[in-house]
Amino acid sequence: MASTATAAAPEVALKSGDARPMPAMGMGTASFPLDPEATKGAVLAAIEVGYRHFDTAYMYGTETPLGEAVAEAVRRGLVASREEVFVTSKLWCTQNHPDLVLPSLRETLKNLQMEYVDLYLIHWPVALKPGPISFPAKKEDAVPLDVEGVWRAMEECQRLGLAKAIGVSNFTTKHLDKVLAVATIPPAVNQVELNPLWQQRTLRNYCTEKGIHVAAYSPLGGQNWDGTGNAVMASEVLAGIAKARGKTVAQVALRWIYEQGVTSIVKSYNKERLKQNLEIFDWELTEEDRQKISKIPQKKIVRASGLFTQEGEFTSVDPADLDIVEE
Numbered sequence: 001m002a003s004t005a006t007a008a009a010p011e012v013a014l015k016s017g018d019a020r021p022m023p024a025m026g027m028g029t030a031s032f033p034l035d036p037e038a039t040k041g042a043v044l045a046a047i048e049v050g051y052r053h054f055d056t057a058y059m060y061g062t063e064t065p066l067g068e069a070v071a072e073a074v075r076r077g078l079v080a081s082r083e084e085v086f087v088t089s090k091l092w093c094t095q096n097h098p099d100l101v102l103p104s105l106r107e108t109l110k111n112l113q114m115e116y117v118d119l120y121l122i123h124w125p126v127a128l129k130p131g132p133i134s135f136p137a138k139k140e141d142a143v144p145l146d147v148e149g150v151w152r153a154m155e156e157c158q159r160l161g162l163a164k165a166i167g168v169s170n171f172t173t174k175h176l177d178k179v180l181a182v183a184t185i186p187p188a189v190n191q192v193e194l195n196p197l198w199q200q201r202t203l204r205n206y207c208t209e210k211g212i213h214v215a216a217y218s219p220l221g222g223q224n225w226d227g228t229g230n231a232v233m234a235s236e237v238l239a240g241i242a243k244a245r246g247k248t249v250a251q252v253a254l255r256w257i258y259e260q261g262v263t264s265i266v267k268s269y270n271k272e273r274l275k276q277n278l279e280i281f282d283w284e285l286t287e288e289d290r291q292k293i294s295k296i297p298q299k300k301i302v303r304a305s306g307l308f309t310q311e312g313e314f315t316s317v318d319p320a321d322l323d324i325v326e327e
């Protein structure tokens with residue numbers, strides 16, 4: 001049966017930049033293999049059920065279908081204008097060079113057919129030699145990241161109004177220290193892997209102290225990125241709570257993330273699951289549920305080292321600087 005619109009997600013005011021408030025549930029568009037028509041259809045379905053926050057990246061190849069879907073939603077009257085949606089995109093590692101930031105954002109805006117993004121993120125604290133994207137990358141293509149130069153260029157993007165807010169992704173507290181040491185505009189957001197199986201307590205505390213909003217990618221454990229299945233969806237602790245509350249495991253994970261003050265970026269291209277994932281704002285976990293979740297053994301899936309092939313050597317960076325893991 002066709003879904004009807006659900007209530008809108010609550011919104012969070014970012015402490016830096018002048019973006020409109022960020023809806024506390026975003027739809028992710030990283031999906032491999034790339035299928036632009038499926039992405040466009042899923043974004044339209046998401047808008048129909050109430051999503052107003054979308055996450056893309058130059059690297060995903062989904063900027064164009066996302067932009068087409070938003071334009072079509074405006075034409076169809078599903079939203080009054082582009083201003084009603086919050087759009088995030090990201091600078092890929094090959095573009096992570098001071099002189100490439102602004103041209104890369106302009107290319108992103110062309111793909112999106114938009115005048116601005118609400119949020120522009122440095123995708124990883126990793127710089128690769130400029131050139132076409134090859135994934136995974138060769139280790140010898142990693143070069144030192146000019147944090148100060150790249151962040152200055154990100155600030156220029158915000159000053160020009162091409163990005164309403166700027167931030168980072170996959171940055172640890174040590175990476176953030178380096179940005180904050182040079183920033184005149186602090187990062188508004190850090191988007192990281194975060195879910196009940198990888199709770200990021202150290203990073204969350206740090207970001208709260210510094211006024212950086214945390215967004216959770218892979219809030220349901222991801223798309224089996226490391227080939228070991230999905231520890232969130234398979235969690236017996238979460239399944240027990242879901243049964244007791246009359247909710248799904250996905251809803252329990254997303255509700256827990258929301259209760260931590262974190263915005264989830266969840267990917268589904270299925271209209272019923274999109275709708276289900278939005279239905280977490282009118283009920284609560286109990287203190288006992290929260291205690292059980294806090295004791296779940298921790299397991300990180302996404303690592304900077306996964307950006308690179310197994311073969312070859314790092315020649316100009318220390319791999320330990322790329323993949324700092326903090327529980």
Ligand SMILES: NC(=O)c1ccc[n+]([C@@H]2O[C@H](COP(=O)([O-])OP(=O)(O)OC[C@H]3O[C@@H](n4cnc5c(N)ncnc54)[C@H](OP(=O)(O)O)[C@@H]3O)[C@@H](O)[C@H]2O)c1
Binds near residue numbers: 191218251266276277
């Ligand atoms: N910044 C970064 O480096 C980074 C890295 C990874 C991801 N991201 C962003 O975060 C987004 C989400 O992360 P993710 O895609 O890794 O993983 P995720 O959102 O945790 O999980 C997505 C998977 O869960 C399934 N799913 C969604 N809702 C469900 C439900 N209610 N019940 C059961 N299964 C459900 C989806 O399948 P169906 O589509 O079939 O529903 C999909 O296979 C990405 O799309 C991307 O925008 C960012």
